[in-house]
Amino acid sequence: DADVTQTPRNRITKTGKRIMLECSQTKGHDRMYWYRQDPGLGLQLIYYSFDVKDINKGEISDGYSVSRQAQAKFSLSLESAIPNQTALYFCATSTNGGNYNEQFFGPGTRLTVL
Amino acid sequence: DQQVKQNSPSLSVQEGRISILNCDYTNSMFDYFLWYKKYPAEGPTFLISISSIKDKNEDGRFTVFLNKSAKHLSLHIVPSQPGDSAVYFCAASESGGSNYKLTFGKGTLLTVNP
Numbered sequence: 001d002a003d004v005t006q007t008p009r010n011r012i013t014k015t016g017k018r019i020m021l022e023c024s025q026t027k028g029h030d031r032m033y034w035y036r037q038d039p040g041l042g043l044q045l046i047y048y049s050f051d052v053k054d055i056n057k058g059e060i061s062d063g064y065s066v067s068r069q070a071q072a073k074f075s076l077s078l079e080s081a082i083p084n085q086t087a088l089y090f091c092a093t094s095t096n097g098g099n100y101n102e103q104f105f106g107p108g109t110r111l112t113v114l
Numbered sequence: 115d116q117q118v119k120q121n122s123p124s125l126s127v128q129e130g131r132i133s134i135l136n137c138d139y140t141n142s143m144f145d146y147f148l149w150y151k152k153y154p155a156e157g158p159t160f161l162i163s164i165s166s167i168k169d170k171n172e173d174g175r176f177t178v179f180l181n182k183s184a185k186h187l188s189l190h191i192v193p194s195q196p197g198d199s200a201v202y203f204c205a206a207s208e209s210g211g212s213n214y215k216l217t218f219g220k221g222t223l224l225t226v227n228p
Contacts, residue, residue: 105150
């Protein structure tokens with residue numbers, strides 16, 4: 001079984017709709033992250049959370065919100081989706097310990113906003 | 115301003131030969147560097163890392179070299195295999211303070227031809 005899972009894997013939605021992407025992990029890590037990948041642009045950090053009560057904005061948080069429901073769950077919401085939010089979204093986790101830089105990624109969610 | 119740069123979008127090599135992927139960074143506060151590999155329809159997976167106190171780290175066929183004065187690192191794959199064909203991302207972090215997030219380059223698509 002995958003350690004970091006994301007649902008849905010693919011989603012097509014319309015402009016203005018609210019959408020939530022979910023991430024769950026069984027690695028027991030405290031830190032969780034949301035990234036987006038656009039073609040040719042690498043991964044950009046949207047939000048990150050070091051524990052359930054700690055949530056921080058990343059480089060491109062405008063238009064997004066997050067919720068850390070539990071240590072194992074971190075969801076990303078688009079309150080009113082727009083076409084330029086069409087991208088591949090990745091959730092990642094890492095430990096608080098010595099290898100905190102090593103992040104483990106989920107399989108990604110491909111989101112299309114029409 | 116792009117702090118981690120992978121100037122070669124793609125690289126093609128023959129099976130059995132050496133693959134060299136390059137990465138440059140501009141932020142002198144970065145002190146930990148990682149390489150991730152990404153196959154289509156999967157999330158990035160951690161490959162190898164190096165701390166700024168070292169100039170070389172080796173793991174099997176993969177070696178990462180760090181030149182701090184030039185703010186440059188490279189990933190060597192010897193010998194290259196067709197299964198190494200993937201997108202490779204360079205990432206960097208600064209460990210000081212509370213800033214433990216990764217900054218990614220745009221990636222280099224490696225194709226290893228049989």
